[in-house]
Amino acid sequence: MVLITGAGGFLGTHLTGALVKRKEPVRCLARKPADRAKLERFGAETVLGDVLDRKSLERAMAGVWAVCHLVHGIEGDDRRKGITLEMIDQLGAANVLDACRANGTRRVLYVSILGASPAARSRLLASRWRTEELIRGSGLDFTILRTGFVIGRGSRGFEGHLSLVQKCPVVPLPGNGKVLHQPIALSDLLSYLIGCLDDPRTCGKTFDAGGPDRLSYVALVGQVAQALGRRRLTVNLPWGVVRPLLSLGSALGLRRAGVLHEMIASMQVDMVCGDMEIGALMPGPSKGFRESLAEYLAADPSRGEPHENREDYRHRVLPSRGAHS
Ligand SMILES: NC(=O)c1ccc[n+]([C@@H]2O[C@H](COP(=O)([O-])OP(=O)(O)OC[C@H]3O[C@@H](n4cnc5c(N)ncnc54)[C@H](OP(=O)(O)O)[C@@H]3O)[C@@H](O)[C@H]2O)c1
Numbered sequence: 001m002v003l004i005t006g007a008g009g010f011l012g013t014h015l016t017g018a019l020v021k022r023k024e025p026v027r028c029l030a031r032k033p034a035d036r037a038k039l040e041r042f043g044a045e046t047v048l049g050d051v052l053d054r055k056s057l058e059r060a061m062a063g064v065w066a067v068c069h070l071v072h073g074i075e076g077d078d079r080r081k082g083i084t085l086e087m088i089d090q091l092g093a094a095n096v097l098d099a100c101r102a103n104g105t106r107r108v109l110y111v112s113i114l115g116a117s118p119a120a121r122s123r124l125l126a127s128r129w130r131t132e133e134l135i136r137g138s139g140l141d142f143t144i145l146r147t148g149f150v151i152g153r154g155s156r157g158f159e160g161h162l163s164l165v166q167k168c169p170v171v172p173l174p175g176n177g178k179v180l181h182q183p184i185a186l187s188d189l190l191s192y193l194i195g196c197l198d199d200p201r202t203c204g205k206t207f208d209a210g211g212p213d214r215l216s217y218v219a220l221v222g223q224v225a226q227a228l229g230r231r232r233l234t235v236n237l238p239w240g241v242v243r244p245l246l247s248l249g250s251a252l253g254l255r256r257a258g259v260l261h262e263m264i265a266s267m268q269v270d271m272v273c274g275d276m277e278i279g280a281l282m283p284g285p286s287k288g289f290r291e292s293l294a295e296y297l298a299a300d301p302s303r304g305e306p307h308e309n310r311e312d313y314r315h316r317v318l319p320s321r322g323a324h325s
Helices: 010-021 033-042 054-061 085-103 123-136 156-167 186-198 217-228 239-251 255-266 289-298 310-317
Strands: 002-005 026-030 045-048 066-069 107-113 141-147 170-174 205-209 233-237
Touching: 002 010, 002 054, 010 026, 010 033, 010 186, 026 033, 026 054, 033 045, 045 054, 054 085, 066 085, 066 186, 085 107, 085 123, 107 123, 107 186, 123 141, 123 255, 141 186, 156 170, 156 217, 170 217, 186 205, 217 289, 233 239, 239 255
Parallel strands: 002 026, 002 066, 026 045, 066 107, 107 141, 141 205, 170 233
Antiparallel strands: none
8 A cells, every 4th residue: 555645736646546547555645525535536545634643644554565745835834823834844754754664664755846955045945855854864765756847737836837927918037037947747757756666776865857858937938928829028026026025925924925935935046957867767757848838738728829629739839849948
């Protein structure tokens, strides 16, 4: 049995579907009854629980040989409730690791973020580094995959930027727009995750997992606008201006301003792979940014401009493949 935490989220839901499809027994830890119902429709077992509730983790862990820890704390960051993203990341991971040890579960997979570092100025990236360190020091058979934008249905970060380009004739670029990204297609990230689960050579390793293309944020916005068939201008919003405004909003109790602050702060550093060491152990990513984006949009034509059919759309977007900056 494989336990997935954060199973009701974007990656958790897709990983549940992929593991069930290959007949792997899966148990999902979810917080909301609606997520539970969604995951049970895949044929997975579910347990209602929270990584900050140790008892629920003990219940979820029975008979489990591997845990995929996919909890994302940023949306839960709420000082008024006394819950911070650091607690969800670090205390949550510590609880998962304790429950693993108590149950004799040895295998742990964790998805972290490219850019996580001890020197990070963003709370999100600094917290991810400390969470990684907890996992690396756990004595368990861990694999950590660090990734950036994931292109797929339900990916909050990617869809947020897509909808910005869709709705705003002038797209604001936090900072100078030159920060680099290395987006990955959901299908490629799932292949990596399942590949790591299957391959004991990945134990004790932290891998960077990105797609084949590196592009600046301004280039990414340009490609999205082109794929949507929209003309877009961009305007630089220096971080020195954005930060005090969001900090003020956060201090005034606007929770969304606080979440946005942390998300934009984490986008001030390059989110690219330092190495592709994982490529020595399993096949590399199969889809570039343009192709992943075209597939994403073709699956939901309402996202782009009207067009006759999905195949037309794919052909219109894909010919210029390879011209990334
Ligand atoms: N999507 C991306 O582009 C991307 C990029 C880089 C890294 N990652 C990493 O991949 C992992 C999964 O990301 P995602 O995109 O799937 O995130 P997501 O869609 O936001 O899902 C996160 C899940 O965590 C759950 N969660 C939050 N607090 C919890 C708690 N205290 N106990 C139990 N569950 C809790 C959420 O449940 P509720 O809905 O009930 O809050 C949700 O199901 C994260 O570590 C994220 O940083 C994702």
